[in-house]
Amino acid sequence: MEGNFFYQAFVYLAAAVVAVPIAKRLGLGSVLGYLIAGVLIGPYLLGFVGEEGQDVMHFAEFGVVMMLFLVGLELQPSLLWKLRAPILGLGGIQVVATAGLITAIVLLVSDLSWQMALAIGLTLALSSTAIVLQTLSEKGLLKTVGGQNAFSVLLFQDIAVIPILAFLPLLATTEAVHSSGHETHTWIEGMPIALQTMIVLGVIVSIVLIGRYLISYAFRLIAQTRLRELFTAAALLLVIGITLLMTMVGLSPALGTFLAGVVLAQSEYRHELETDIEPFKGLLLGLFFIAVGASIDFNLIFQNPGLIALIVAGLILVKLMVLVVIGRVFGMRSDNNLMFAFGLAQGGEFAFVLFSYALQNGVLTSETANPLIAAVAISMALTPLLMLLNERLIQPNFGTKESVERESDTIDEKNTIIIAGFGRYGSTIGRFLQANGMQATYLDIDPNNVDLLRKLGLKVFYGDASRHDLLHAAGADDARLLIVAVDDSEKSLEIVETARKHFPHVKIMVRTKYWNDYYDMLEKDLLGVYREFSDVALRMGADALGHMGYRKNQVQRSLKKFRRHDEAYLKGMVDSRHEQKTFFKRGRQVIAELELMMLEDMEKEAKDKDLGWDTDGIVEEFAPLMRKIEGKE
Amino acid sequence: MKVLVLFAHPAFQKSKVNKILVDGLSELEDVTFHDLYQEYPELDIDVKREQELLEEHDVVMFQFPLFWYSTPAILKEWQDLVLEHGWAYGSKGNRLQDKLFMCLVTTGGPRQAYQVEGFHNHTLNQLLSPLRQTSVLCKMKPLPPFVVHSTHTMEMDDILDAKNDLHNLLNLLTNQEINVDEAGRYEYLNEYFVKQD
Numbered sequence: 047m048e049g050n051f052f053y054q055a056f057v058y059l060a061a062a063v064v065a066v067p068i069a070k071r072l073g074l075g076s077v078l079g080y081l082i083a084g085v086l087i088g089p090y091l092l093g094f095v096g097e098e099g100q101d102v103m104h105f106a107e108f109g110v111v112m113m114l115f116l117v118g119l120e121l122q123p124s125l126l127w128k129l130r131a132p133i134l135g136l137g138g139i140q141v142v143a144t145a146g147l148i149t150a151i152v153l154l155v156s157d158l159s160w161q162m163a164l165a166i167g168l169t170l171a172l173s174s175t176a177i178v179l180q181t182l183s184e185k186g187l188l189k190t191v192g193g194q195n196a197f198s199v200l201l202f203q204d205i206a207v208i209p210i211l212a213f214l215p216l217l218a219t220t221e222a223v224h225s226s227g228h229e230t231h232t233w234i235e236g237m238p239i240a241l242q243t244m245i246v247l248g249v250i251v252s253i254v255l256i257g258r259y260l261i262s263y264a265f266r267l268i269a270q271t272r273l274r275e276l277f278t279a280a281a282l283l284l285v286i287g288i289t290l291l292m293t294m295v296g297l298s299p300a301l302g303t304f305l306a307g308v309v310l311a312q313s314e315y316r317h318e319l320e321t322d323i324e325p326f327k328g329l330l331l332g333l334f335f336i337a338v339g340a341s342i343d344f345n346l347i348f349q350n351p352g353l354i355a356l357i358v359a360g361l362i363l364v365k366l367m368v369l370v371v372i373g374r375v376f377g378m379r380s381d382n383n384l385m386f387a388f389g390l391a392q393g394g395e396f397a398f399v400l401f402s403y404a405l406q407n408g409v410l411t412s413e414t415a416n417p418l419i420a421a422v423a424i425s426m427a428l429t430p431l432l433m434l435l436n437e438r439l440i441q442p443n444f445g446t447k448e449s450v451e452r453e454s455d456t457i458d459e460k461n462t463i464i465i466a467g468f469g470r471y472g473s474t475i476g477r478f479l480q481a482n483g484m485q486a487t488y489l490d491i492d493p494n495n496v497d498l499l500r501k502l503g504l505k506v507f508y509g510d511a512s513r514h515d516l517l518h519a520a521g522a523d524d525a526r527l528l529i530v531a532v533d534d535s536e537k538s539l540e541i542v543e544t545a546r547k548h549f550p551h552v553k554i555m556v557r558t559k560y561w562n563d564y565y566d567m568l569e570k571d572l573l574g575v576y577r578e579f580s581d582v583a584l585r586m587g588a589d590a591l592g593h594m595g596y597r598k599n600q601v602q603r604s605l606k607k608f609r610r611h612d613e614a615y616l617k618g619m620v621d622s623r624h625e626q627k628t629f630f631k632r633g634r635q636v637i638a639e640l641e642l643m644m645l646e647d648m649e650k651e652a653k654d655k656d657l658g659w660d661t662d663g664i665v666e667e668f669a670p671l672m673r674k675i676e677g678k679e
Numbered sequence: 680m681k682v683l684v685l686f687a688h689p690a691f692q693k694s695k696v697n698k699i700l701v702d703g704l705s706e707l708e709d710v711t712f713h714d715l716y717q718e719y720p721e722l723d724i725d726v727k728r729e730q731e732l733l734e735e736h737d738v739v740m741f742q743f744p745l746f747w748y749s750t751p752a753i754l755k756e757w758q759d760l761v762l763e764h765g766w767a768y769g770s771k772g773n774r775l776q777d778k779l780f781m782c783l784v785t786t787g788g789p790r791q792a793y794q795v796e797g798f799h800n801h802t803l804n805q806l807l808s809p810l811r812q813t814s815v816l817c818k819m820k821p822l823p824p825f826v827v828h829s830t831h832t833m834e835m836d837d838i839l840d841a842k843n844d845l846h847n848l849l850n851l852l853t854n855q856e857i858n859v860d861e862a863g864r865y866e867y868l869n870e871y872f873v874k875q876d
Contacts, residue, residue: 597717599720660693661831669832672832675788676829
């Protein structure tokens, strides 16, 4: 059994590792790569994977749930509220119109009953959340108008699955087949409708409330342990817990986690959750696509190639037409509209669930359902190709030229400054920036700190800023400035190196602790390198001079001059530093440098600086003349 | 009357005459000695605080050594920031109305150098006219300057005499014994004393 598990894992992973890079290199995108890999290892080609591929697919559907959670995390509730028109309008019309049209066509071309036709229509109206979102986000199109609308439609479909599931059994024309398959029994099924509704609403409200008030507290406790894997475990626990809860009350798990994601979109742990769940989602989705590829029943297709091809073509064409028309009605410009329509013109993974559910409930017969399932799988596999076709051939010829530029990003944080480290040091910078109306995104590794500062209304996120994915999540792609204010020298070096490697356009200012760090950072040619105590120490020295009776403006000038001299001197030392290392052992080097500096200070700084205010020379030159004018001589 | 002395000397540590003139000023009753370079070593003047100080006093006195025929930098900064429109001048800026304004100026050169035909080609009052006009725009009543010339060549006795005159002047001002119209006729306020004696 175990050997079998490892064997399977090996086959799936190997297929992914081989096929996806090739597909990406060919410009086909990862989704198509996974699907092709699935077809290759499936029972009809190489035969590494047999019928158990179906089980893998059901397991891997969990990737879709995770994806919706991540999408939710990136959606502020306010933005979701703004999307209500496309969700209800576009989504509603798409489902109703497509279902109606398909039902009508089925009735026209076949002798199936209207109940069967309606079940087919409703099922085929849904598109594939997994393929569409993954492809769009890979192409960076998710935040365009077309992408947002596609997302709205998919979200509506996710919601629509619930009533469709409830409605399907009513369409049964034959005796229900009571198999022990994937029938979804929920514990509230037997209860009165009113109570069911109340329980469902209660669950949703409790997800919102818990997400809003309790989760942050729990995550803080977990983060305090400083065990990264525990945080990952907690994130997974959250997603799986919601999935279970939603399944128990008969709601779509994807919808539940999406909701949880939206609630947590404002949490300080948002970026950390994103980076933790992301790899799982990626792997599971990949697995899901492979499974879809592997599930394509080539035997069935070869038995009846004409019929299947006709169904696939019909399905895609009908959906495409409906989508183009409603896209037009909702005022999308042609290239966005085409992207939107080509993206959503396929059957979805819900079709597998709904068709098998319909089978169990005696709505459809397997002779009807199997070719349809095959057609849905093919249409899903064709989606990335269709989108490529649209991009390469259709849009360049028919698209509107002026809207080639991307719509502005409405989801991510817009702050162009990221401050890593929000302790006493970073918070001073942050307060100062904020006092001057400059908002920044803050990252900190100390959960207590984060919690406290969130209460003060600052946008502070928990996480390790030396991870490029977290910097990415914090908006490093659009940032102009990164301020590294952490007090751990090594961590600070790591952050600088990560940022330079992955976000070379971001300018960096860094706090340094010891002289060696200072030199290390100076060599990196950053925007600014700051020794953490030098200014404070100078100020204290200046105040001391003031208290000893020195004129304060004079002392301020001295301070500034000293600082300039000091910095110039240290910068000069960087070049000769490597030679010095051979002369002085570590530790001794600092003392030797200090000695050199103090000699330099006495030489250059102790001399009088403010000749502009000096009268000695004037008196010497003009006194005799003035005495003469005065008549004293 | 209460007198506000706004003192500006960027190199006070090198001063001879002003050091003696200033010494003891802050102990005088009804006189506030306000050392601007010491209060604002980085020129970051606290406008609100300065305006409050102005409102508490009846006489505003700029005390400074003449630098390049003008005030040291901080006094210009002070005017630029503190004398706000709508507060110090303009139809709604009446907060300085009827206060007395004067300058206490020290110069390195002698009075003879500050003549139209002299070394500097201008009288001191000509050179100080921007300050005078500023006070007029702010609805204040300008007095002639109190001037200490020849500081480069001054002997200690002369400095102490000048200090004595200054204290007398401050006495007259705080006791409201000065006749503003009468004093306004002199070129320097120093001469008003000579007539008084």
